[in-house]
Amino acid sequence: MNQWSIAEGKNGPLSLLLAESKEKGANRQERYPQHRFFGLCCSYFPEELVMAFGLEPLRMLPKSETATPAELPSFSCSLARGLWDMEKGNQWRDLVGIGFVHTCDTMQCLSGIWEFAGQTKNITIVPPVMLKAAGGFEYYKKEVEGAWEGLKSLTGENPPLEKLREAMVLCQKIREQVQKLDKIRPFLPSSLVPAILRAGQLMPKEQYLEILKEIIPQLEEETSHSGQRVKVMITGAVLESDSLYNMIEELGGRVVADDTCTGSRHFSGDYQESKDPFTDLVERYVKMDPCPCKNKSLNERIDLVKETALKNEAEGVIILIRKFCEPHAWDAVSLEESLQKAGLRTFVLELDGSEAAGQERTRLQAFIESIQEQRDTEKGGGFQ
């Protein structure tokens, strides 16, 4: 499927990112023996805190979406089941610790179970759910400062605040690169950008930034129009594999925008520097594109997804629900209504995890074909 030439060698920079993405953080000790990792379950845990302590943030992704650990009921999502199953299998034992963030009821329970019955040490941040509520900002800041203290206890180290500022600068530079990538996303195979973004949550940040700086200009040069591919946006939670993106590409679609936890949403928002790094940090996390677990106002997220789809000229939006993921399932109905009113085709797809298979293929094909047919009828659209 790859139609670009910058990753010709097996050890080329792009190949490294794609391999990272595929590995999902496995073999990290062999790959990066000089680095110590700290696991994170959600984008709302400020990774800059972790980096200030000389640790590398690692997005924790499940190895299997069919794990059924006895401690969790069958109606828990596969993300929770998979992560906990790996804890039982001692697959997180090398981590210095794990950072949880209270987002949904399932993550609340998982962090509780981890503290109650797990082995790996953890720190939990409980951000405000109502991001613009009275007192919310001050409260969030105290939670972040609490996590900073927690990291001090966990590591026995006491880094100066300059280290935090350095980490923030590094993350900001990465975000700037990601914005460039997002701009050329429509001209690249659907799975490429998500894989690159996922790699950035699994490997040492400095190295990641260097590779982005190297490959993005080359990717910009290699972009080409994509014929009559159907332009779609994906909105959903964590996507730990490229399966769905590949399927969309194979069926004649092209993912032109993404609103997923492991995708563009993770890199949204920026800083405005003041005297206090904690204030700046929290401001960015409040500014970040909200996930369905957070509320800035009644329709802000719904409107944002719609605007992103329209801005990127998507013809359809795939609303992805991970089975038993309640926040995304709740938003799906209002999202679908809002998108349809804006003239966009929608397709609600429920997956156990991130792997799309035969049944999904048939439905996805029908969705993409329906857009193609509509386009044929209207005799317009497509990439020119």
Next chain:
Amino acid sequence: MTKKRNYRPLRSADKLKKTMNRYYGLTTYHRYWGKIAKRPLAWVTSGAPVELLRAFKIHPAYPEQYAAIYSTNKATAQLCQVAEGEGYSQDLCSYARSNIGGVLRPDLAPLGGMPKPDLLVACNNICGTVLKWYEVIARHYDVPLLVLDTPYLTHEMTDHAKEYVLAQLKDMIIQLEKITGRPLDEKELAKQMEISSQTTSLWKKARQYCRELPSPLNAPDLFIHMAPIVVLRGTKAGLEYYKAFHEEVEERYKEKLGAVENERIRLVWDNIAIWPKVFSFNKMFTERGGCFVTDTYSGGWAIDLAPGSPLESLAATYTEVFLNRSPEFRYRQLVELIREYNADGFVMHSNRSCKPYSLVQEVIRRRVTEETGVPGLMIEADMADPRAYAEEPIRNRVQAFLETFDD
């Protein structure tokens, strides 16, 4: 020939019926008196600080409570299907789905569904679902949604969490003043809280008689008679009801009258009731001398109001509810109940509709049994949706569990 009963019905049931019917009547016909009396109707979550709303003369209606009524009246499956037809996943909370079904098809809902709200007040101390559910309702009716965000407590309450909740309560007062056109009457708030406190105290005392042998109450009594503590909290009607209820339970205690004939196995219940099967499920236990002497669910409304000024008290009381606490807290709570109530075992309802209650149960079950030596049974079902109740497998598991007490 009359059928032999294994349980002793409460006289208070008649008073309960009258008290609740009056409340439903007032709620159903709110459209005829609400505007004249300048009393808006709010849909509120079961863990919302209703004392504050009552101080603004807001009439609260509880979608969760209506959903329980829909379920006991066998309407939930059909109402859920209406919501599912609109795209709401079957994996979402059945209270929420049946409520939405009732909004879309009031003709299918008992009591004619809920009256249209003037505003919505949600407190996320019980789950994250309430926020998403109320967002949907706010969009549907285009009414204000007020949210009290009570941070989940990983350990004890922190100063900054309390300050955050306090700041929101103050902001909520400003919003309620705008909505109702009334200033906050602090004396009225203090009065509401005093009534709440007295009512809670009576509910708590009545429950504590169940520490004795035989227990004067059984789980269905607790589930049915908790209705006023939820919906009439802070009212004279609620207080009067619990005076009568307490008196009857005290009388049973003094006369050593058990709720279950030949009480043999004392059990603790964990999670929301299985409303569509509340009596038939319980019968499996009573016919073998099993009695649920206490529970964590209805016990959630038997917690004293926290000290401090009215707003400080509301902030602490509503943030520290047990569902907003860690598995460690919940484990200790269950161990204490088992010891205080001299229980022989416990039953956990793994409730598909309530993740914060259910997802941590298995680790708690194991630790409680390790700590107390008391066995615990896990049953998977749903609080309202009968389609998630597998009759025979549950019966077999209950029978096997009860047989362990035969030796």
